[in-house]
Amino acid sequence: MSAREKPRLGVFKFSxxxxxxxxxxxCELELLAVTDAVEIAYFLExxxxxxxxxxxxxxxxxxxxxxxxAELIRQIRKSAKVLITIGACAxxxxxxxxxxxxxxxxxxxxxxxxxxxxxxLDTATPIADHVQVDFELRGCPxxxxxxxxxxxxxxxxxxxxxPNYAECIECKQRGTVCVMVAKGVAxxxxxxxxxxxxxxPASHRGxxxxxxxxxxxxxxxxxxxxxxxxxxxxxxxxxxxxxxNANAPAFREESLKxx
Numbered sequence: 001m002s003a004r005e006k007p008r009l010g011v012f013k014f015s016x017x018x019x020x021x022x023x024x025x026x027c028e029l030e031l032l033a034v035t036d037a038v039e040i041a042y043f044l045e046x047x048x049x050x051x052x053x054x055x056x057x058x059x060x061x062x063x064x065x066x067x068x069x070a071e072l073i074r075q076i077r078k079s080a081k082v083l084i085t086i087g088a089c090a091x092x093x094x095x096x097x098x099x100x101x102x103x104x105x106x107x108x109x110x111x112x113x114x115x116x117x118x119x120x121l122d123t124a125t126p127i128a129d130h131v132q133v134d135f136e137l138r139g140c141p142x143x144x145x146x147x148x149x150x151x152x153x154x155x156x157x158x159x160x161x162x163p164n165y166a167e168c169i170e171c172k173q174r175g176t177v178c179v180m181v182a183k184g185v186a187x188x189x190x191x192x193x194x195x196x197x198x199x200x201p202a203s204h205r206g207x208x209x210x211x212x213x214x215x216x217x218x219x220x221x222x223x224x225x226x227x228x229x230x231x232x233x234x235x236x237x238x239x240x241x242x243x244x245n246a247n248a249p250a251f252r253e254e255s256l257k258x259x
Contacts, residue, residue, distance in 0.1 A: 008054070010058045014090070023086075059084050077132065085137065090136075095140075164214060164215040165215075174197065
């Protein structure tokens with residue numbers, strides 16, 4: 001198949017740390033198969049090519065935090081047949097969405113000597129708040145194998161096979177002793193979507209919720225357990241839910257109960 005006949009892939013970045021784009025480069029041997037299957041038309045992290053749309057598949061990392069980004073994502077959406085958001089920033093607003101719970105002008109005054117030069121929005125919001133999104137791939141950062149599965153699925157016109165169960169399942173599959181039951185460590189695993197392979201509990205730490213809320217999470221029950229069985233205070237519970245996915249609706253609503 002000639003390069004001209006391959007599906008055209010665009011990778012774009014908004015407000016973020018670039019970590020999810022690096023997950024694509026971290027595919028290493030699998031990256032050869034990706035480049036064989038698609039023409040990478042726009043991916044500034046990996047190539048100097050700056051080809052215009054239309055694109056068959058677009059991956060978007062990062063949240064919308066400025067008026068320029070809000071306009072740019074609308075232009076990108078028009079050029080993309082399929083738009084997939086990757087990572088916590090693109091799917092829930094990311095760590096920068098902590099501004100949504102505070103006065104953004106207060107942050108500007110503290111950080112910048114001349115805040116009047118800064119043009120920013122009061123909020124950091126996920127891509128889906130601005131344009132239609134065809135699929136959201138969670139994680140901070142994303143799981144590279146899940147990314148390959150999503151790309152494969154859309155290139156072959158099928159539904160991606162991404163788990164929607166709790167992180168606890170991955171701990172059991174790995175044979176990790178539950179840190180909350182055995183050691184009384186606060187852990188978001190029961191309400192967090194699987195994806196990392198149970199990395200933190202395997203290192204004797206509680207899950208930080210990097211992959212965001214699972215489907216139908218019972219955050220109220222978990223928060224009650226933190227407070228009443230583990231002896232956590234309300235501030236600790238608030239901070240547990242107000243992290244990488246603080247703006248994800250289920251985590252946001254639970255954190256607001258503990259302000």
